[in-house]
Amino acid sequence: MRPVSIHTGAWRYPGAWPDANFNFAAYKHFARTLERGKFDALFLADHMAVLNMPTEALKRSHTVTSFEPLTLLSALSTVTERLGLIATASTTYNEPYHVARKFASLDHISGGRAGWNLVTTANPDAALNFGHDEHMAHGERYKRAREFFDVVTGLWDSWADDAFVRDAGSGVFFDPDRLHVLNHKGPELSVRGPLNIARPVQGWPVVVQAGSSEAGRQIAAETAEAVFSAPSTLADGQRFYADVKGRMDRLGRDRDSLKILPGCFVVVGETLAGAREKRALLDSLVHYDSAVASLSVALGVDASRFDPDGPLPEIPETESSKSGRERAIALARRENLTVRQLAQRLGGYAGLAMVGTPASIADAMEEWLATDACDGFNVMFPYLPGGLEEFVDHVVPELQRRGLFRREYEGATLRENLGLPRPANRFFPPRP
Amino acid sequence: MRPVSIHTGAWRYPGAWPDANFNFAAYKHFARTLERGKFDALFLADHMAVLNMPTEALKRSHTVTSFEPLTLLSALSTVTERLGLIATASTTYNEPYHVARKFASLDHISGGRAGWNLVTTANPDAALNFGHDEHMAHGERYKRAREFFDVVTGLWDSWADDAFVRDAGSGVFFDPDRLHVLNHKGPELSVRGPLNIARPVQGWPVVVQAGSSEAGRQIAAETAEAVFSAPSTLADGQRFYADVKGRMDRLGRDRDSLKILPGCFVVVGETLAGAREKRALLDSLVHYDSAVASLSVALGVDASRFDPDGPLPEIPETESSKSGRERAIALARRENLTVRQLAQRLGGYAGLAMVGTPASIADAMEEWLATDACDGFNVMFPYLPGGLEEFVDHVVPELQRRGLFRREYEGATLRENLGLPRPANRFFPPRP
Numbered sequence: 022m023r024p025v026s027i028h029t030g031a032w033r034y035p036g037a038w039p040d041a042n043f044n045f046a047a048y049k050h051f052a053r054t055l056e057r058g059k060f061d062a063l064f065l066a067d068h069m070a071v072l073n074m075p076t077e078a079l080k081r082s083h084t085v086t087s088f089e090p091l092t093l094l095s096a097l098s099t100v101t102e103r104l105g106l107i108a109t110a111s112t113t114y115n116e117p118y119h120v121a122r123k124f125a126s127l128d129h130i131s132g133g134r135a136g137w138n139l140v141t142t143a144n145p146d147a148a149l150n151f152g153h154d155e156h157m158a159h160g161e162r163y164k165r166a167r168e169f170f171d172v173v174t175g176l177w178d179s180w181a182d183d184a185f186v187r188d189a190g191s192g193v194f195f196d197p198d199r200l201h202v203l204n205h206k207g208p209e210l211s212v213r214g215p216l217n218i219a220r221p222v223q224g225w226p227v228v229v230q231a232g233s234s235e236a237g238r239q240i241a242a243e244t245a246e247a248v249f250s251a252p253s254t255l256a257d258g259q260r261f262y263a264d265v266k267g268r269m270d271r272l273g274r275d276r277d278s279l280k281i282l283p284g285c286f287v288v289v290g291e292t293l294a295g296a297r298e299k300r301a302l303l304d305s306l307v308h309y310d311s312a313v314a315s316l317s318v319a320l321g322v323d324a325s326r327f328d329p330d331g332p333l334p335e336i337p338e339t340e341s342s343k344s345g346r347e348r349a350i351a352l353a354r355r356e357n358l359t360v361r362q363l364a365q366r367l368g369g370y371a372g373l374a375m376v377g378t379p380a381s382i383a384d385a386m387e388e389w390l391a392t393d394a395c396d397g398f399n400v401m402f403p404y405l406p407g408g409l410e411e412f413v414d415h416v417v418p419e420l421q422r423r424g425l426f427r428r429e430y431e432g433a434t435l436r437e438n439l440g441l442p443r444p445a446n447r448f449f450p451p452r453p
Numbered sequence: 454m455r456p457v458s459i460h461t462g463a464w465r466y467p468g469a470w471p472d473a474n475f476n477f478a479a480y481k482h483f484a485r486t487l488e489r490g491k492f493d494a495l496f497l498a499d500h501m502a503v504l505n506m507p508t509e510a511l512k513r514s515h516t517v518t519s520f521e522p523l524t525l526l527s528a529l530s531t532v533t534e535r536l537g538l539i540a541t542a543s544t545t546y547n548e549p550y551h552v553a554r555k556f557a558s559l560d561h562i563s564g565g566r567a568g569w570n571l572v573t574t575a576n577p578d579a580a581l582n583f584g585h586d587e588h589m590a591h592g593e594r595y596k597r598a599r600e601f602f603d604v605v606t607g608l609w610d611s612w613a614d615d616a617f618v619r620d621a622g623s624g625v626f627f628d629p630d631r632l633h634v635l636n637h638k639g640p641e642l643s644v645r646g647p648l649n650i651a652r653p654v655q656g657w658p659v660v661v662q663a664g665s666s667e668a669g670r671q672i673a674a675e676t677a678e679a680v681f682s683a684p685s686t687l688a689d690g691q692r693f694y695a696d697v698k699g700r701m702d703r704l705g706r707d708r709d710s711l712k713i714l715p716g717c718f719v720v721v722g723e724t725l726a727g728a729r730e731k732r733a734l735l736d737s738l739v740h741y742d743s744a745v746a747s748l749s750v751a752l753g754v755d756a757s758r759f760d761p762d763g764p765l766p767e768i769p770e771t772e773s774s775k776s777g778r779e780r781a782i783a784l785a786r787r788e789n790l791t792v793r794q795l796a797q798r799l800g801g802y803a804g805l806a807m808v809g810t811p812a813s814i815a816d817a818m819e820e821w822l823a824t825d826a827c828d829g830f831n832v833m834f835p836y837l838p839g840g841l842e843e844f845v846d847h848v849v850p851e852l853q854r855r856g857l858f859r860r861e862y863e864g865a866t867l868r869e870n871l872g873l874p875r876p877a878n879r880f881f882p883p884r885p
Contacts, residue, residue, distance in 0.1 A: 038864050043651055045531075045562050069550070071649045076629045083619075083626050086612070086650050089558035095524040096562050099477075099531045116546070118501070118582040128527050130477050149645035150550040153879040180518070187472060187515075189465040197508045213581035217503045218518045219475055221721035308624040343626060402814040 022055075022063050024048060025083040025399075026408065027286070027401050030306030032083040034404040039406060042087045045096065051409060052097045052262045055104055059427050061438050062105025062136060063097070064229075064249070064399065065090040067364030069114050069147035078311040081097045086426040091123050098131035105435035107136030107229055112169040113162050114142060114151045117212055121168075122174035124226045125218045133222030133434030137173075138229040138249070139240075141166050163236040170228070170244050172212050174205045174444075177225050179215035181449035192305045201448040224444040233261070242268030246441050247280045253348065253373055257396035258283055266393075280439060283389070286374040287382055288403045289411040296376045303403055304365040308419045314366030316360070319349040319367055329361040379415040387425060454487075454495050456480060458840065459718070459833050460802045462738030464515040464834040471836060474519045477528065483841060484529045487536055490845035491859050493528070493870050494537025494568060496661075496681070496831065497522040501579035502788050503548050510743040530563035537867030538659055539568030544601040545594050546574060546583045549644055552601075553608035556658045557650045565654030565866030569605075570681070570773060571672075573598050595668040597641045602660070602676050604644050606876075607635045609657050613881035624715075633880040656867045656876040665693070665831035674700030678873050679712045681831045685780065685805055690715055690826035700824075712828040712871060718806040720835045721843040727821040728808045735835055736797040744800030748792070751781040751799055751821070761793040811847040819857060823858040 024041035025032045032039040041047040055063055067090045072082060079085055090108035106127060110120050120137070128135035141163060158166070184199035202364055203214030217280045230237065230245040241248045242265050252258035255417035259285075266276045288303075290296025309329060316324040321339035333353040336346060375382045389395045402408035422428035431438050445451060456473035458462045464471040473479040487495055499522045504514060511517055522540035530538055538559060542552050552569070560567035573595060577588035589597070616631035635646030663681040673680045674697050684690035687785045693715075698708045720735075722728025741761060748756040753771035765785040768778060785795045807814045821827045834840035850859035863870050877883060 032619070032626065033624060035826040039621060039623075039626075040617075043561055067648055070645075071647055080629050081624050081626055085627060086617075088561060089650065090554055092523055092527040092558040092562060095527040096531050099528050114548070115551075115662075116583055119547075119551075122521045123524055129475055129520060130524060149643075151548055152643045174546045185518075187464070189469075189471060192462075192465060192513050192738070193462065194471075194513055195517060197512050204545070211581075211584045213502075213578070215503055216518075217500055217522065306624070307747075 022051065022065060023084060023401075024051065024087070024187050024343075024405065026175050026404050028303055028307075029082060030303055030308075030365070030369050030405055031404045033306040034303055034407075036407050037404055038082075038406065039083060042083060045093075047406075048088075048097060050406060054406070054409055054413055054432055058417045059430060060104060060123050060400075060404055061145065061397070062107045062134075062435060063094075064107040064136075065094065065109065066138075067109035067111070068144060068403050069111055071145055071146070073144050073146045075314070078314060081308050081311055091127060094135075095096070095127055095130055098134065099129065100221055101134075101188065101319060103134075103430040103433070103438070105134045105136055105227070105438065106131055107138055107227070109138040109140050110376060111140055111142040111147070111288075113157055114147055117169050117172040117210060118176065118214075118216070121173045121216050123220055124173075124200075125177060125216065125221045128221035128223055128226045129219070135221070135223070136227035136229050136247070136435055137172060138231060139166060139245075140231060160236065161235070163232075163240060167240055167243075169208045170240070172203070172205050172210050173226055174217040174228075175205060175447070176212070176214055177446050178446045179203065180220045181446060182220055182224075185219060185279070199449060210386050217224040220446065223434050224446065225425045227435050227439065227441060238265050239268060239310075241265055245279055247282055247439065250281055250283045250395070251372060252283050252394070255389060255392065255394055257372075259392060262393050262395060278441060281440075283395050284397045284401060285316070285374060285386075285398045286370050286371055286401045286403060287374040287412055287416065288374065288408065289382065289415055290376075290378060293377050293381060296378065300374075300376050300403065301362075304362065304369045307365040309364065312361070312364035314334065315368040315371075316364035318331045319345045321346055322375040324360065324364065327360045329364075333360055335435070362396070364401055371405075379419040382416050383419040383423060383425070386420065387423065390425065419434060454483065454497060455516060455833075456483065456519070456837065458836050459516075460735055460739075460835055461514060461743065462735055462740075462801050463836045465738040466735055468839050469836055470838065471515060474515060476523075479838075480520075480525065480529060481532045482838060484533050484536055486841055486845055488533050490849045491862060492536060492832075493829070494539045494566075494867060495526075496539040496568075496570065497526065497541065499541035499543070499572075500576060501543055501574055502576055502582050503578070505576050505578045510746060513740050513743055518618075519688070523559060526567075527559055527562055530559065530566065534758050535566070535862040535865070535870070536725070537568055537870065538563055539570055539657070539659070539867075541570040541663075541837075543572055543579070544598040545589055545797045546579055548674055549601050549604040549642060550608065550646075550648070553605045553648050554650055554831060556605075557609060557648065557653045560653035560655055560658045561651070565868070567653070568659035568661050568663070568679070571598060571602060572662060572663060572676075591666070592668065595664075595672060599672055599675075600639045600641045603639075604635070604637050604642050606657055607637060607658075607879070608644070608646055608648040609653055610878045610880050611635065612652045612879060613805070614656075616762055617651060631881060637638040652878065653864050656878065659867050659871065659873060662885075670697050671700060673697055673711070674704055674706070677711055679714055679871065682713055682715045682827070683804060684715050684826070687821060687824065687826055690805075690821060691824060694825050694827060710873060712873075714829045714831045715827050716804055716833060717818075717830045718802050718804060718835060719844055719848065720806065720808040720834045720840065721814065722808075722810060722846055725809050725813060728810065732806075732808050732835065733794075734802045736794065739797040739800045741796065744793070744796035747800040747803075748796035750780065751777045753778055756792065756796065759792045761796075762791050765790070765792055765795060802835075811851040813853060814848050815851040815857070818852065819855065822857065834850075 094106040181199035231249040464839035526538040
């Protein structure tokens, strides 16, 4: 959930709220609308630096600045009742004690609705904001992330659920035998503990991940309870799903204990043509200077010398990513796009999209769910507030009618709604 | 503001809410009551570790765990309208980029009501939770703190107030000429910037400090806008006030740009005797095992061998702090306390206290204000919710009647209410 949409032209769309990044009332409206639509959760990505792009593109970006996610979700917890609240926190540029505390605190304040999206931070500029000259290497980042997970969950288990007896008569506030000092000393991290906050309502906030590399898929299979994946096609989705669930089988983990949720950009129209027109209008709002840079990256050639209003010329093979080039060329041919339209599509939002009527979108979602491509979706709205409201008012009822989606929340916590078990405390197993 | 009071026996007081540390509804009631009483702000201290005390004392402490302050204040910002929201954040165990972002975010979410209490963290156990074997030395901590302040305020100034033009026609979201990259490289910290959040509503959240050492008073004179001081007596308060304001004179800073606010524990009764009885009852709820440890520390001798219900015997001089011993002995003689009562007083809350009727408390506050001992108070309530409600319902009206306290908030932001100017942006001075 980005407050102005992930699409870079969305802040210019008719009816958009361009200042939504700093408008708490706007977020409140979005969160309450998601809750009206029975969404599991609102997810906020995070960045440890201003986005790493040239100034000419950056100055057109509505996501250049934003609220800090934990403070924002905490504020939103007071204006919602059932909606889960998931934020990204980097394991590379944070200390596990802080991360454990903040998510535990959000979990307590929200009555068990917190989720932590564990990321290792891809933007190398972040290093420069945290006293490092160079970004930590990929392998190193994942090694730290895996240990970081152990420390954070160990800190969450510092206190038994029944530690706080609060016996006013004897004056004993907690039972010291129900407190565990972690004393973690590992290759990357050294953290004594205990955490200075009671065990979270959910035991642990729901652990989410979004990495798609080999290391990312392995750590997800080992530790995640939800994964935000980014497949471009149904076949991609099925491959990713089979890979991660297969890793879980080999680890002896129950497949249902991890939900795979592809990011999906949904444009709703009364007709298919109407939906496509909305998307075309949205894409047309991406400035050509920014758009052509995206196209050049995808093709591996300087696209600024092409006629913007002509068809895409033949593109020679280059050293750049073959799959990116082929996807771009196929898209231009399939939808008969001009160079400008192709550039604006790639510069706007280039990932998985479902563009159509409530029925056609529900058909597509049903196919993904029925063919082992996902367990749900990380829905992205093309423009706000309109795109969100259209989804909740038209797509959600269609999914409910088909029995594909809840009509009421199953429980009070994010875990209960996702159908995930509450983790046992590793230091204080349930009493027989 | 501690949710169960700073007094260690308060959770056992009749009518107390012992679970208030994890009860958001309780905090909401407290915050709204403070706002009804026109308080400038609610202040939350913070700890980077469980309090450093023996298990036998710790297990009786209601402050052993708590919400994380930033997430809590952010949630409270949505249920209040004018109340300032001040949290502690350590410069020793945090990164300036995170601190700058979080307080900027709280300032935006709350509409300009955030304050940052800059501390260097005194609890040596915190080091062990952040990968260090030893606590950073005092001088080193203050050196880092001073540079940390420069970096955080520099990051807050990353964006001119008018940077975000959001011109949907041209597609320009912000003016790159109104963005400053900090590029800080100092002896302790290296932070590139810019901050990925717009300049705070207040320019900078209000900067608060609480250190009383030589280094603490100097950094306060240089940088703070409010100081939580901890004098025991009026004369102490006057000495501290003269010292810090004198340092400001020498630095060329306007004396009014820093407010000195002594911590003051206020027990309100209908009569003086009634107030004293409340305090005696409260002190009696401190467990003797914990209390006698505090007394032993103060006296520099093992007080557990004294008769708890007898008078304090003669105490020989020792190597321990002379002032602490003399204060304890004088207190016992003055109020004719038994060993148990003295121990419970010291173990409950030993600092500056005003115990009396609304009129006598207003008299005392008036004297402090009129004799250059303070600019206001950091009021601490003996038990909650009763002690807070008694203060708001009886002491506040008495102060208002005397013209010593506001009847309505002066402004919308914490700065406006404290009478502090909005800082100019050092990189984008006001246009002529």
